Amino acid sequence: MKRKLIPALCILTALLLLPGCSEASKSSESQIFAMDTVMSLTVYGPEANAALKAAAAKIYELDDRLSATKKDSEVSKLNASAGSYAAVSETLMEQLKTSLEVSKRSGGAYDISIRPLVSLWGFDTSSAHVPPASEIASAIKLVDYRKIELSGSAVRLGEGTQITLASIAKGYTSQTLIxxxxxxxxxxxxxxxxxxxxxxxxxxxxxxxxxxxxxPKNPSGLVGILETADTAVVTSGGYQRYFDENGKRYHHILDPKTGYPAQSGLTSVTIVCPDGALADALSTALFVLGKDRAAEYWRTYGGFEAIFITDDGNAYATEGIKGAFSLRETSYRLGFISKSGAGQ
Amino acid sequence: MKKVSSRRLIIIFASLLLVSLAWMALQRLLPRNALIAEVYSDGRLVHTVDLNKVREPYIFELPHNRVLVEHGQISMHEADCPDHLCVKQGKISGGAYPIVCLPNRVMIRITGGGGVDAVAGR
Incomplete structure (x- = not known):
C-alpha cells in the first residue's frame, strides 16, 4: 500500500506544480505610444521579453518611416517627389500594392491619395473643422489612386498627388509584429x-x-465577442474620431468621391482576415461602400469575413464566422450574410 | 545513507500536495475579490491598486495628469492636454476599455479585461 502511495503522491504533486511554473503560459506585456495611438502587446512563452523588445524597436522604426506628418519619413519624401519616379523600400511598396488592389476592387471607395482632403478637414491635426465647399471641390480633384504608378521598386505620384497610409499602416505594423x-x-x-x-x-x-x-453607440461597451485564432480583427467606425460643428457630427472616414464623411448607413465595419494590412484597408473601404456593396465585395473576392453594424441598430456577420461571433449587447439584432446573396 | 522512512516521505509529499492545492485555490479566489487598476505613464507601469481595498479616495499625481482613485472605480480627474477626452470618459470600474490620454501618454486600465483578450475598435 505504502509503496504505491509514495510514487502516486510524487506524480500528483509534480503535475499540480507544473502548470504554475510552465514557461509556455507565462506572459509579458508592454504598452507603447506610437502612430498617434496606444498599443498593447501581450506575448506568451520563454521568448516573450526578447520579442517585446524587438517589437518596440520595430514599431518606432515603422512609425518614423510611414508617417505622413513626420517631415523626414519615407512617405513625406515620396509626397515631396510627386511628379517623378522615386525608389521606395519593400515596406512601403507592399502597402502601396495592397492599397491599390483594394482601391481598384472597391472602385475608388478606398484611396490612399486622399491626403489633400484629410489635411483640408484637419483630421491629421488636433483642430478639425468643416472646410468651405469650394475648397473641397478643388481638393477632391487631386484624389485619384490611378495617379500612383508602380514600376519595379519605384513609384511615381502624379503632380499634386499626396498619399497617407493612416488607413493601412497600423494593420501592416501588426502583421509585421506577428x-x-x-x-x-x-x-x-x-x-x-x-x-x-x-x-x-x-x-x-x-x-x-x-x-x-x-x-459604436457606447464605446465603453461591446456589441459582441468573436472567438478566433491566427488572424487580424480590425474595426473602422465613425465613432472613433470626430468633431461637432453647428450641432452636426463629422467623423474622420472621408468618402473619396464626395469629399465629405462617408454616409453609408454603417456605424462600424469589422474585418477578420489573416493579413493585418489587408484587414485594415478593407475595414475603411467597406465602411465607405456601405453594407450591400460591401457584401458584394465579400462575395466577389472573399478571403476575409466581416461584421457590419448599421445605424438602425442591426449587426450583420458574413456566414463564415457564424458560430464564432456572439452578441453581447442585446439591443442589436444579429443577421447573417450568405454567399448566395439571400438575406437571413 | 540513512534510509528515510516511508511515513516521512508520505508526510513530505502530502504537505507539498496540500501547499500546491492551497496555492491553486488562492489563485482562483484572488482575482474574484480584487479589482486591480494599473496606471501606465509612457508605457511604464507607475501605479497598481486594488480598487476594492480603497477606503478613502485619493489623487495619484503625474506630471501632466491627476488620477482619482476611489473604492471600486478610477478616473482621470484632471489633465493639461488640449482635448480632455480622457477626463470626459469618466469613471471606469471594469470592462475592456482603458482610459487613454494620448497627448501625455498616460493609460489607466483595469486588469481582467471584462472576459476578453483584446478589443477591436479604437
Whole structure:
C-alpha cells in the first residue's frame, strides 16, 4: 500500500506544480505610444521579453518611416517627389500594392491619395473643422489612386498627388509584429494597435482568443465577442474620431468621391482576415461602400469575413464566422450574410 | 545513507500536495475579490491598486495628469492636454476599455479585461 502511495503522491504533486511554473503560459506585456495611438502587446512563452523588445524597436522604426506628418519619413519624401519616379523600400511598396488592389476592387471607395482632403478637414491635426465647399471641390480633384504608378521598386505620384497610409499602416505594423514573433519562436501572442487586433496562434492553453467588438453607440461597451485564432480583427467606425460643428457630427472616414464623411448607413465595419494590412484597408473601404456593396465585395473576392453594424441598430456577420461571433449587447439584432446573396 | 522512512516521505509529499492545492485555490479566489487598476505613464507601469481595498479616495499625481482613485472605480480627474477626452470618459470600474490620454501618454486600465483578450475598435 505504502509503496504505491509514495510514487502516486510524487506524480500528483509534480503535475499540480507544473502548470504554475510552465514557461509556455507565462506572459509579458508592454504598452507603447506610437502612430498617434496606444498599443498593447501581450506575448506568451520563454521568448516573450526578447520579442517585446524587438517589437518596440520595430514599431518606432515603422512609425518614423510611414508617417505622413513626420517631415523626414519615407512617405513625406515620396509626397515631396510627386511628379517623378522615386525608389521606395519593400515596406512601403507592399502597402502601396495592397492599397491599390483594394482601391481598384472597391472602385475608388478606398484611396490612399486622399491626403489633400484629410489635411483640408484637419483630421491629421488636433483642430478639425468643416472646410468651405469650394475648397473641397478643388481638393477632391487631386484624389485619384490611378495617379500612383508602380514600376519595379519605384513609384511615381502624379503632380499634386499626396498619399497617407493612416488607413493601412497600423494593420501592416501588426502583421509585421506577428511575423517577427513567429520568427523568434513565439507560439502565442496578441497585439492591439489602437484597436487593430492581431493574434498569433491560440491562447497557450489551446483555446481561442476572445476579441470584443466595440459598441459604436457606447464605446465603453461591446456589441459582441468573436472567438478566433491566427488572424487580424480590425474595426473602422465613425465613432472613433470626430468633431461637432453647428450641432452636426463629422467623423474622420472621408468618402473619396464626395469629399465629405462617408454616409453609408454603417456605424462600424469589422474585418477578420489573416493579413493585418489587408484587414485594415478593407475595414475603411467597406465602411465607405456601405453594407450591400460591401457584401458584394465579400462575395466577389472573399478571403476575409466581416461584421457590419448599421445605424438602425442591426449587426450583420458574413456566414463564415457564424458560430464564432456572439452578441453581447442585446439591443442589436444579429443577421447573417450568405454567399448566395439571400438575406437571413 | 540513512534510509528515510516511508511515513516521512508520505508526510513530505502530502504537505507539498496540500501547499500546491492551497496555492491553486488562492489563485482562483484572488482575482474574484480584487479589482486591480494599473496606471501606465509612457508605457511604464507607475501605479497598481486594488480598487476594492480603497477606503478613502485619493489623487495619484503625474506630471501632466491627476488620477482619482476611489473604492471600486478610477478616473482621470484632471489633465493639461488640449482635448480632455480622457477626463470626459469618466469613471471606469471594469470592462475592456482603458482610459487613454494620448497627448501625455498616460493609460489607466483595469486588469481582467471584462472576459476578453483584446478589443477591436479604437
Amino acid at each position: 511575423n517577427l514573433f513567429r520568427e523568434m519562436g513565439v507560439k502565442s501572442a496578441v497585439v492591439s494597435l489602437g484597436g487593430n487586433v492581431q493574434a498569433l496562434g491560440t491562447k497557450p492553453d489551446g483555446s481561442k482568443w476572445r476579441v470584443g467588438i466595440q459598441d
